[in-house]
Amino acid sequence: MKGEKRVQQKVDPSRIDDLAEGMKKLTSFIETEVRSSTNGVLTVASAAKNDYTKEAYVGSAAGLAEELVRDIRAMASKLEEKMKAKAKALNSVAEQYRKTERLAGLKLRKGTKQLAYNLSYNPKVYSEYVKTLQKRLREMGYDIEVDGKFGKETKAAVSAFKKKYGLGDKGKDEGVVGEQTWLYLFGTVDGALKYDPHTFNEQVRMAQIRLKELGYDVEVTGYFDKKTKAAVSAFKNKNHLGNKGTVEGVIGTNTWEVLFGGEALAKNAESVAPTASGGSVPRGKVVYYNQEDPKWGGLMYSSSNDKSQTIAKSACGPTSLAMILSTITGKQILPPDLSNWAVKHGYRTSKSGTSWGFFKAAAKQYDVQCVQTGSLDEVKKALKDGNHLVIASMGPGHFTGGGHFIVLTDVDTKNGEDWYSVLDPNMDNRAYKNDGKIQQGTKNDGSVEAVGSVFKAEAKQYWIFTYKDKAPTTPPPSNNQNVQNPTSGGKANTISVNGVKFLHGSEGYSAYKYKDQAGKWTIGYGHLIRPGEKFKEPMSQEEAIKLYEKDIQKFIKSVNEFQSKYNLKLTQNQFDALVSFTYNLGENIWEGKTTLKSLIVSGKYTDQELKEAFGRFCKADGKRSRGLYNRRIDEAEVFLYGEYTRRTDRLLP
Structure with a gap:
């Protein structure tokens, strides 16, 4: 009908196979029964021939029975041929459907090349594709040599893999890696697999095979039932994968890659921290973790629920x-x-x-x-x-x-x-x-x-x-030190090159005098023009830098006096941040009582508390300024993280 959409329901290819097998059995049954029955009739008819003349026999009941049997046999033979053809067609449909489903539900992992040609037994020729294949097979537990040559050992491993996942491995396809096998080896799910007990899914069947291999309690059916969900949850918990809320018992890309990876933990495996050399962690061997490990690489690492931050x-x-x-x-x-x-x-x-x-x-x-x-x-x-x-x-x-x-x-x-x-x-x-x-x-x-x-x-x-069994070579910081300060060797007492660049960027360069946000005349890199001072305009950048270098000394001195008075040991980025802050607000800023000063002296603060304390100094001529607020938060981030970047897009809180 025009405009009518065709609805396609996923079915289990094995059910088509079963139907084809059933037709074969029915064909065999018909053939056997017809042969048995007709043989009996023909035996009787043959014996009756002796009692009739040739002409009389043709018209007799026995003769008619023999003729009927021949007709039945002819019809049975035609039916048998038709049913054999139907069974063959069903087998073909099942295999094509299975292949389509397999290819449709998987996609190659990021960084994996598409297979350019089939890989088969060829022990004398080196191939990068074969080497990649061998590495993957080893990762999945097959004990083979990685030499880039497709020998008997590799062929046997490929055959074992294909048989395990039901990938045709007979005749000319035996031990051959084609597009489908390559995708099974290097593929990952295109989407997520979750509870759906009524729909067959080839990728669910694959996952069930792998889970069962790892010792988890699951049946291989291709249907994502309650037992499968429980097994997936057990696997995710065992392998330290996120398994709460909407992702509980769900197989996503990350879980799939861990499940089919070389470090997937079996149900009864003990969790041992991986090391740079493998095995346990003896003294002298340092544990190694890869932040991109599929076990956790895709997990969100964000303070703002930003899923792109992983x-x-x-x-x-x-x-x-x-x-x-x-x-x-x-x-x-x-x-x-x-x-x-x-x-x-x-x-x-x-x-x-x-x-x-x-x-x-x-x-x-x-x-x-x-x-x-x-x-x-x-x-x-x-x-x-x-x-x-x-x-x-x-x-x-x-x-x-x-x-x-x-x-x-x-x-x-x-x-x-x-x-x-x-x-x-x-x-x-x-x-x-x-x-x-x-x-x-x-x-x-x-x-x-x-x-x-x-x-x-x-x-x-x-x-x-x-190390816990050794005394530290450097004493721990005293209680009045900032938790982010070094205890020795890292005390800064002047502004760094990065600090200068940051300050110049924050102040901006002007060759002509102008009134700043507080209404004060300014020139160069934020130099406040004092009464009686006169400058030739336009002021060159070289002249502005010389003026800055002269001005900055009193602000450096102010921060050093603050640091010395309270026995602080400011790191370079912290010192730079405070010099920029002081340059903008005046060298006397540390003489009074402020929340920012109290936090820095105590060393007890969260990042947010410190940012809020910096952010309070954002008024110009009695009004809160978005530009000054952005500068304050920039300075806070230099202090906290050593990130000398500047932003202008923050809104006033």
């Missing part, structure tokens, strides 16, 4: 700390555990990732000693004694284009240069430059070495963690 994209901080805490405590502390803790306690920033205050605060929860420093010499000394691990906050350069946390595990001097052993939570980091300053052993295993000059130029800050 552990894979922005939880390098929690992942780095998880490595260190798992190593030092001997307990399994996973990236999702620390990511959730960071969000809950306000250490996940809205844009920049993880607050610097997170490391010391989280380490304290596990009774692990942590001190912060800006000194690479302190880091080298700590790593040399073998009793410490270090997290470094890296700026743009060899490890990142923005900001990134990494773990330092050792240092060695080669040809007069210090080389630091690094565990990078971004396992396949693409930022490494080909200038010889980063050295990789096995590519994309998360372990590299970096020359000391990289850290001198790009590291913003360090956190040193001490």
Whole structure:
């Protein structure tokens, strides 16, 4: 009918197979019964021939019976042929349907190449496709050599895999990897699989096979029933995958990739923290976690319920700390555990990732000693004694284009240069430059070495963690110190190059005098023109910089006096933030009582509390200014995170 939509209902291909098999049995039954019955009639008829003449026999009952039997046999033969053809057609339909369903419900994982040609037995020819295939088969538990050559061992593994998942493996297809098999090996679900006991789904059948293989209580039916949902939930809980609310018992892309990955935990497996070398965690072996691991990479890591913010994209901080805490405590502390803790306690920033205050605060929860420093010499000394691990906050350069946390595990001097052993939570980091300053052993295993000059130029800050059975080489901070301050070697007393750039950007350059938001005449980089001062206009940028360099000294002095009076040890980014703040509000700002001052002196604050304290200083001529508010929050983020970025899009609260 015109305009009528055709409704297609998914069915189990095995039911079509069953129907075809039933038709074969019916055909066989007809053939057997007809043969049996007609043979009996023909026997009687044959015996009767002796009692009749030829002419009389043709018209007799026996003769008529024989003729009828011949007709029945002819009709049965035609019916048999038709039914055989129907059965063959049904088999073909079942296989085509099965193939269509398999291809439609899966998509290749990100980064996996489409198979360009079928792979089959060819032991003398090397192929990158075969090498990729072998790696995947090994990951799924098949004990084969990875050499890029399709030999007997690889063929046997392929056949075993195909038979397990019902992929035709007979005749010319035996041990051959085509589009369908490739997709089964490297595919992931296109969407989500969830409770639906009435609809057959090929991907559900695949998941049930894998779950059953791992020891979970499930039947392989292709229908997502209650038992399947319970098995999926058990698997997700065992493998530390999110399993609450709307995702409970649901198989999404992340769960699918873990389920069919090499590290999927069986029902009765013990949860052991993975290490850089595998197995247990003896002293000297550092636990390694990859923030992009499919077990947790897709989980949300956001303080604003932004699903685009995931552990894979922005939880390098929690992942780095998880490595260190798992190593030092001997307990399994996973990236999702620390990511959730960071969000809950306000250490996940809205844009920049993880607050610097997170490391010391989280380490304290596990009774692990942590001190912060800006000194690479302190880091080298700590790593040399073998009793410490270090997290470094890296700026743009060899490890990142923005900001990134990494773990330092050792240092060695080669040809007069210090080389630091690094565990990078971004396992396949693409930022490494080909200038010889980063050295990789096995590519994309998360372990590299970096020359000391990289850290001198790009590291913003360090956190040193001490093994529990050793005394710290640096004393813990006193109670009146900011939890984000280093205890030694990191005290700043002048503004940095980044601080100058930030301040100049905040003030802006003007070659002509103008009235600022408070109505005061200003020129250059925010220089307030005092009575009697005159400047030639337009003022060159060189002249403006000289004037700034003269002005800035009193503001640096003001911050240093504040730091000295309260025995603070401000890190470089904190010092820069306060110089910018003081430059804008005046050198006497630290003399009175303010919430901001109290928080900094006490060192007890959340990120939000500190931002709100900075944000209060946003009035110009008695009115709240959006521009000043944005500058205050920029300064707060420099103080908290060392992020020297400027924004103008925030609205007044």
